[in-house]
Amino acid sequence: MADKIYKTDEEWRKELSAEQFRILREKGTERAFTGEYYKYSETGNYLCAGCGQELFGSETKYDSGSGWPSYWQPIKKEAIDFHRDKSFGMIRTEVTCSKCGGHLGHVFEDGPKPTGLRYCINSASLKFKKTD
Ligand code: FE
Numbered sequence: 001m002a003d004k005i006y007k008t009d010e011e012w013r014k015e016l017s018a019e020q021f022r023i024l025r026e027k028g029t030e031r032a033f034t035g036e037y038y039k040y041s042e043t044g045n046y047l048c049a050g051c052g053q054e055l056f057g058s059e060t061k062y063d064s065g066s067g068w069p070s071y072w073q074p075i076k077k078e079a080i081d082f083h084r085d086k087s088f089g090m091i092r093t094e095v096t097c098s099k100c101g102g103h104l105g106h107v108f109e110d111g112p113k114p115t116g117l118r119y120c121i122n123s124a125s126l127k128f129k130k131t132d
Contacts, residue, residue, distance in 0.1 A: 005051050005100040016050065023124045024050050024102035027094070032067025035123025039063075044130040045075065046121075051100035055079050055126070056119065064111070064118055069126065071119040072111045080119075082107070095119060 007015075012025050022028040037046070046056040046069070056071040064070035074080045078098060085094040085106065092106045104125045111118030 003099075007100075012050070017124075019124050020049050023122045024100075024104075027103040028122075029105075030068070030122045030124050035068060037069040037123040037126055037128060038067060040069070040128065042128065042130060044128055046071075046126045047129055048097040048100060048102055048104075049125050049127045050097060050102035052127070053079055053097055053099040055097065055104070056121070062112060064120070066118075066120055068105065068120050069123055070111070071121065072113075072115045072117055074119065080104070095121075097125075 009025060013021055016024060019030070023030060041058070041061070043058050045054050045058070047054055054075045057075050060071045060073045062070055062072060081096045081098045083094040083096065085092045095104045095107050096102060097104060102125060105119065105121040108118045108120060109116060
């Protein structure tokens with residue numbers, strides 16, 4: 001199991017942009033269709049913008065029409081933690097980075113085959129790394 005990362009809000013604020021902090025550490029959501037990676041289609045991996053853990057591969061990214069980067073599977077299951085989220089009068093499953101606890105987005109059961117899942121992720125929670 002990977003070592004977890006714990007930092008104070010003050011430490012995170014120094015490392016993250018204001019938008020990244022709002023989303024990763026305060027469970028915010030970026031406006032649909034505005035994120036850096038929504039239409040991004042380069043080949044490579046998407047890492048956690050907080051700690052650099054590899055989260056999603058470009059081969060599982062697809063256009064869900066939602067306005068947020070969408071993936072049907074993480075690189076490995078252990079990279080993601082799942083939480084029941086009852087905020088805003090909805091029951092959803094929040095997904096966070098298993099290493100730093102950063103909020104990524106939510107997972108829904110209306111994704112494509114083979115998993116049928118849609119990991120709906122904020123661009124601000126991600127950092128793209130091209131594979132050679
Ligand atoms: Fe992380």
